[in-house]
Amino acid sequence: MAARDRRRRHGRRRAKRRASIAGPLALAVVLVLGATAGYAAWHKSRATEGSAALDTGVTGTTTPPVSGTLADGDSSPSPKGTTSPKASKKATKPSASATTSAPPTSVPKHGTGSFSVAHASGSASGHGTIRRYKVEVEGGISLSATDAAHEIAVILADPRGWTADGHDGFQLVSSGPADFVIKIATPDTVDRICGAAGLLTHGEVNCDVGATVVVNLKRWMLGSPEFDGPIAGYRALIINHEVGHRIGHHHEGCPGPGKPAPVMMQQIKGLHGCVANQWPYDSQGHYLSGPPVA
Template structure:
């Protein structure tokens, strides 16, 4: 029996190829879409990670800026832990106390005596070169209408005290209304050169002993003297005073100047006039008060002389 084989028509093959090509394009498009979605997902995740890292870095830098606002310019070292701690503000009272203490220390350093009354005795030189620096300038005349006594102020070289500071203190003492000018006769004027009536000389104990010893006086490394035209001031006494004036060194300096200038004016030693009364300035108070009260002026505030019995 003859069977007729059916063969695909020429139109069916292109249809299958078309379907295959169509199916291939649909599959490739799906893969591409999945690839795009995957890349988008990774991009989103990566962007999130960058944002998280940047946020953490910003927080870190912000924290450092908040805790160290005193840092210097870029590249310069910041303050140490100790300096940062010292920069923290404390209670107002503590700050004011610290300022007061600082002011007091600065005052001591600029006093010209390196902290009068608070000096270590062992730090005071016992001897020097025996040469002197004279304070420059000059002062106005002070005192009464009688003779004017001129004087210079000198400080031994190498003791660390400016002559100008000592001169200012001596001028203040001799100009005081309770001083020797209270008699309304004697007057004083400081000069810096030429001839002068007397010299106030601040020197080490060794130099004082040497100069005073030339006139037969034994100052023993402890006391002051007046010999010839020299009012010799022992550096030790100038800085430390004595036991009776240990808390008021400035007053004791007035006693030194008034006592030794008193000798230059011709006054001798005096004793205590009575218990509870002020000690005369010509009394050797370093040897004891003998019942008297401390006093450093030859006259009182009313212009009356403070005297006592003469001591031979």
């Protein structure tokens, strides 16, 4: 009996020791789990705020993702449900078409086939033989005959133009006799007029037929990929080249790499190392020549 009592008392003491240890351990586990859950909830909240700040720059607000392509032309969309800072900024930027007018990329192929004379005239420029000329513009196109005539008159009166030779001059007239006529026409009409003289313009280039200089509206409005100057410069090249034929000049080639292309060079066919140029003479009155071309 005494032995059994001793064993019972010893078992009770061990059970008490285990209980005294298990209680604090369970409490510690509960505290650790609670802290972990609290940290996870806090971290999730901070991550949401961080992504909002990344999208909009303002904590607590979000910007809907941009669908499709981005406004800056990048074809790679942002990851689903998120928007990068660059995408948010670009998405609100207005497109170029909304603020600027694009230059023309085409012209009408044909007009009415009839021409209107510009009601414009001016004083003679140059010396020697003064050639009177008229300017006509085909109907059915958005081009003022008067404006075109004034622009051509300025070109032919420029000191770097043909008047620099000392024996050729020009005068714009709107009535009476004229030595030649400058017609600005659509590509189809140019082909018809030039083709009647056996010249194939293929809807692209200008020609000089009899007493008529035929200017292709396509070249007048769009210029040439070989000419890297402003459109006004290319118009000067057109007029000076065709009027050059009128006063007896023939085609010339490139005089050498890096040199100005002669105005009588067919620059639309390539510069061959020369630099695009629209004037027969330089500012010192020297003729910008090249080797003859058959």
